[in-house]
Amino acid sequence: MSENEPTPAEIMAEASFAIREPPKVLVPVEVLEGESVSASLVEFLAPAEVVLLGYHVLPEQTPTEQASMQFEDRARTAIDDIAAAFREEGREVETRVAFTHDRDATVDRVAAETDATAVLLPNPVGAVEDVVVPIRGAIDVDRLADLVATLLAGREGSVTLWGIDTGGEFDAAAAVERARETLAERGLATDRVRTEITETDSAVRAVVDRSGEFDVIVMGEGGPGLLSSLFGDPAERVAEGAVAPVLVVRD
Amino acid sequence: MGTERPEGTNRAGESPEAGALPTEAGSDTSVTEEGSELERSIGLVGGVSIGVGTMIGAGIFVFPGLAAGEAGPAAAASFAIGAVIALLVALPASELATAMPKSGGGYYYISRALGSLPGAVVGISIWLGLVFATAFYLVSFGSYAAALLAEAGIPIGGLPVVDTLALGFGLLLTALNLFGTENAAKLQNYVVGLLLTILVIFLGYGGLDALGVFGTTSTPETFMPFGLMSVFSTAALVFTSYLGFAQVATVAGDIKDPGRNLPLAMVGSVLIVAVLYVATIFVATSAFGSGRLSGFGETAIVEVARAFGGDVGALAILLGGLLATVSSANASILSTSRAVFAVSKDALLPQFASRVNLQYGTPHVALSMAGGPVLVLVGLGEVELLAEVASFLHLVMYGLICVALLAMRRDEPEWYDPEFRVPAYRLVAGVGALASFGLIAFMERESQVIGAAIMLAAAGWYKYYADDVQLRGVL
Numbered sequence: 001m002s003e004n005e006p007t008p009a010e011i012m013a014e015a016s017f018a019i020r021e022p023p024k025v026l027v028p029v030e031v032l033e034g035e036s037v038s039a040s041l042v043e044f045l046a047p048a049e050v051v052l053l054g055y056h057v058l059p060e061q062t063p064t065e066q067a068s069m070q071f072e073d074r075a076r077t078a079i080d081d082i083a084a085a086f087r088e089e090g091r092e093v094e095t096r097v098a099f100t101h102d103r104d105a106t107v108d109r110v111a112a113e114t115d116a117t118a119v120l121l122p123n124p125v126g127a128v129e130d131v132v133v134p135i136r137g138a139i140d141v142d143r144l145a146d147l148v149a150t151l152l153a154g155r156e157g158s159v160t161l162w163g164i165d166t167g168g169e170f171d172a173a174a175a176v177e178r179a180r181e182t183l184a185e186r187g188l189a190t191d192r193v194r195t196e197i198t199e200t201d202s203a204v205r206a207v208v209d210r211s212g213e214f215d216v217i218v219m220g221e222g223g224p225g226l227l228s229s230l231f232g233d234p235a236e237r238v239a240e241g242a243v244a245p246v247l248v249v250r251d
Numbered sequence: 252m253g254t255e256r257p258e259g260t261n262r263a264g265e266s267p268e269a270g271a272l273p274t275e276a277g278s279d280t281s282v283t284e285e286g287s288e289l290e291r292s293i294g295l296v297g298g299v300s301i302g303v304g305t306m307i308g309a310g311i312f313v314f315p316g317l318a319a320g321e322a323g324p325a326a327a328a329s330f331a332i333g334a335v336i337a338l339l340v341a342l343p344a345s346e347l348a349t350a351m352p353k354s355g356g357g358y359y360y361i362s363r364a365l366g367s368l369p370g371a372v373v374g375i376s377i378w379l380g381l382v383f384a385t386a387f388y389l390v391s392f393g394s395y396a397a398a399l400l401a402e403a404g405i406p407i408g409g410l411p412v413v414d415t416l417a418l419g420f421g422l423l424l425t426a427l428n429l430f431g432t433e434n435a436a437k438l439q440n441y442v443v444g445l446l447l448t449i450l451v452i453f454l455g456y457g458g459l460d461a462l463g464v465f466g467t468t469s470t471p472e473t474f475m476p477f478g479l480m481s482v483f484s485t486a487a488l489v490f491t492s493y494l495g496f497a498q499v500a501t502v503a504g505d506i507k508d509p510g511r512n513l514p515l516a517m518v519g520s521v522l523i524v525a526v527l528y529v530a531t532i533f534v535a536t537s538a539f540g541s542g543r544l545s546g547f548g549e550t551a552i553v554e555v556a557r558a559f560g561g562d563v564g565a566l567a568i569l570l571g572g573l574l575a576t577v578s579s580a581n582a583s584i585l586s587t588s589r590a591v592f593a594v595s596k597d598a599l600l601p602q603f604a605s606r607v608n609l610q611y612g613t614p615h616v617a618l619s620m621a622g623g624p625v626l627v628l629v630g631l632g633e634v635e636l637l638a639e640v641a642s643f644l645h646l647v648m649y650g651l652i653c654v655a656l657l658a659m660r661r662d663e664p665e666w667y668d669p670e671f672r673v674p675a676y677r678l679v680a681g682v683g684a685l686a687s688f689g690l691i692a693f694m695e696r697e698s699q700v701i702g703a704a705i706m707l708a709a710a711g712w713y714k715y716y717a718d719d720v721q722l723r724g725v726l
Binding site: 057 | 268279280285286289290353354431502505588589592596605609613614618
């Protein structure tokens with residue numbers, strides 16, 4: 001971080017930003033598989049509170065305790081290295097290490113315990129400029145606005161509110177408008193917010209197809225449903241197909 | 252638990268590892284000394300499925316013929332006696348498990364309540380006891396697979412097909428566990444569900460038939476043709492059908508809300524299989540009479556199913572037998588690996604044995620220590636001997652679990668705070684211990700000698716290798 005850029009604390013103190021509550025991002029990292037968080041993503045997330053969760057998934061025949069005896073030190077060292085990168089950006093981070101048979105259960109539990117605003121599904125990314133927010137169903141607009149406004153406050157770059165109308169009862173245009181107003185209330189300059197509406201059959205495919213145009217995707221959980229139970233959460237399917245990291249705003 | 256640092260080491264200079272402590276009651280994690288979280292991921296259904304999946308292989312698909320041959324229709328009483336003993340042990344085991352929800356099960360409670368020598372003897376002999384049990388399930392699997400081949404009209408000639416199939420499957424199961432089987436537990440749940448469905452249909456139809464609903468006459472028979480003693484000695488033989496409820500406790504460290512789910516899973520799985528066993532014997536002896544049933548040997552239940560449902564019935568039960576014996580064998584291999592881990596964590600076996608392979612994430616040494624000896628024993632192929640030695644070693648542990656409960660309650664340490672307390676614990680644990688040890692007296696001489704020799708060898712190993720080891724949290 002160079003001298004003339006404001007620190008996260010200064011940004012938060014600036015009167016033009018009216019963040020309702022400081023957003024907290026849970027960053028799960030499969031540490032022993034060599035997963036890490038890229039420098040540009042660290043820099044992008046640094047304005048938020050960050051909880052780093054180093055996890056290791058074990059097959060069911062291995063007791064978690066048995067694995068922890070052997071791998072705990074390595075996992076802690078690896079997660080501390082990533083935490084150090086965040087601290088260099090001037091941010092204190094909370095670190096946790098977990099051994100589990102079920103990644104999703106652990107991430108959901110830690111997200112609930114820390115009351116995280118959003119969970120990161122990591123993908124490689126370069127410098128972050130353009131953020132897209134696909135809105136295709138009910139989403140907690142307050143949390144979304146807190147998160148996006150905080151992350152974009154101290155930097156260049158735009159946010160695209162992208163309403164996706166899949167032909168249901170959900171009024172995409174109204175939701176986009178509400179999100180735009182809330183972002184403005186939080187103090188994000190209106191010329192940095194773009195909006196558009198698309199009609200499509202598959203929201204997930206539409207987001208994946210356009211993911212190359214943006215650097216970070218911010219979307220809602222989407223809730224349970226038949227498709228979710230068969231193929232996983234929409235956000236997870238987006239993260240698998242997209243070339244950008246996904247921030248999932250929790251309901 | 253105990254705050255004092257252990258000082259003693261084993262011959263390799265290793266001392267016991269600190270264990271993870273469970274967080275507050277009802278929580279889904281344990282926390283290690285360094286603060287890492289261990290997710291508990293097995294729910295009540297998973298726990299019951301481990302218990303039922305381990306037990307159900309033997310009682311229905313192996314023993315009806317053998318037991319009817321030894322005790323006549325009173326074999327149903329033998330199974331009921333086994334169930335009562337299993338319940339008398341399951342209750343104390345439940346209390347201890349909720350007070351110490353840690354992987355290791357019986358070994359852990361006994362070593363903490365009674366000291367490291369009894370702990371080491373039980374820990375090592377339960378490893379071998381599980382090996383005997385696994386071999387027994389695999390040989391039974393071989394019988395079913397051979398019967399299926401015969402049913403399909405594939406000539407097997409004079410080949411030792413039972414042993415070959417048992418060996419082959421033993422290798423396959425060990426390899427599958429070594430190289431990671433994702434969702435193995437979910438698969439186990441489905442297998443157990445399918446099995447229970449087949450059995451309930453079969454027993455429901457057979458039971459109605461035996462009661463004369465379908466108008467066929469069943470031959471009335473003397474209930475106890477071989478006397479009262481035969482009922483008890485048969486109970487000793489078929490007790491192998493109940494080895495499994497304590498396996499739920501070996502995964503205690505991974506069970507969600509252990510205070511509620513552990514007792515429910517242990518007691519529940521005993522009750523479920525007990526009802527099925529007694530019903531099976533009733534139906535089987537009503538259909539054929541114990542003399543003919545005995546003549547059918549290990550796959551007698553297939554003939555019973557054929558009598559009710561023709562070839563389709565026989566095929567369904569053959570399939571059930573394959574599933575049940577495989578599920579029992581697999582669950583036992585996993586329990587063996589956990590038993591080895593619990594003992595080696597405490598430095599009573601070399602700690603090398605609890606290594607985890609980073610690439611596959613599996614405990615490859617412990618799994619090999621389960622699968623390797625199993626293959627040797629399968630080669631022996633003596634079903635009844637394997638079953639009895641397995642029962643012997645388990646019964647010693649069960650008896651000592653009851654004694655451990657008495658010791659814990661008499662001198663309750665500060666940390667002892669079980670969520671489930673056995674009512675009338677002196678009576679339950681006292682009778683449970685006497686019954687467990689008493690059942691051993693009814694076994695064949697050969698099984699008793701082998702079982703006692705294994706325990707002596709375990710004690711000798713402890714004296715040689717780990718005499719100085721001081722365990723954490725011993726009373």
